Amino acid sequence: MSVFPGRLVPEAIRTLFKGRITSRYPDEKSEKPDRFRGRLAFDESKCTGCGLCARTCPANALEVTREEDGSITWRYDVSKCLYCGQCIETCPVGSIDNTGEFELAAGDKADFDRRHRFERET
């Protein structure tokens, strides 16, 4: 940073007429880009239980288990998720979607374990 008044003073004067750069985050939430990847959303009406999402997940955050009575459990560990979006691209029926949600802080780790259990005919 230059300290010569010849450059500093005009810059300081110019700054006086510029707007505020600081975002007022907790009060005003800024718009995230359209393709911002946040927490996953799951639509269990579409899921076939194929388990491709769990196979492609690099962090093992997804787990699909099929039980004998035909029920499927889709388990999503938010605390392991990398938000890479590979499961969204892999899912053949489009049951996984991206929410832009990023304010995921929680004091209890149990909040991160999300399970969907539903029936499917085998």
Next chain:
Amino acid sequence: MDGPGNATRRATRFPFFPGFRPLATVAVDSRADGGRPECAIARPPPTMTTTSPRKPTLTERLTRWAGKRSPWVLHVNTGSCNGCDIEIIDALTPRFDVERFGITLVDTPRHADVLLVTGPVTRQMAPRLKRLYEQTPNPKHVIAVGTCATSGGVFHGHYNTLGGVDSVIPVDMYVPGCPVSPEALIDAIYKLLEADAAIDEAALPDEARLERPESMESLPDGAILDGEATGESPPNAAAAGDER
């Protein structure tokens, strides 16, 4: 010349550092007890608890009051890829400017109220993280910043990481995100202080409870001091608030 042995011996004897001991004596065995290393420590009780009926001292209340209004943070990297670290720095820049909330980055754990820990804890870093935690004065809080610090992330079950900050020290707030956005970090600190205030409010014995004005801005500066000194806090606080 000071060798490491001399320095350690002097530090151990130094009265300001009770329990100071060389790092080599802290054994780390990540799989000894259900994945928790030997150096792991349990959650300390909050400064004010319902189990202790005594009125919190002036120093305790002042410390917590100051800690809630200007939480000073220390950034600890325990093997992070630097993504979360850059986001923490990002939160300090004028774009997000956490100094609006009195949050500032300090250089030493002895000045810190909140530890921002990033990274899956490596075995090398675990005893050092524990020491940093012990050096932080009470009341202290730990925020696990990022997916790695929360659960180990992609390094979960890896041979040289312990899989998350809570395998070594107690964590108050987890912030998943890879990396976390600065806004998520601000949100986490906000939630942490909110939860902390709720604990304080619940833990205060009835006779010690201040009748707080609705807005924090209208809280008179000397309210806590007056209340503590005279022992009859509610009328003083309310009166001073009205005068303003």
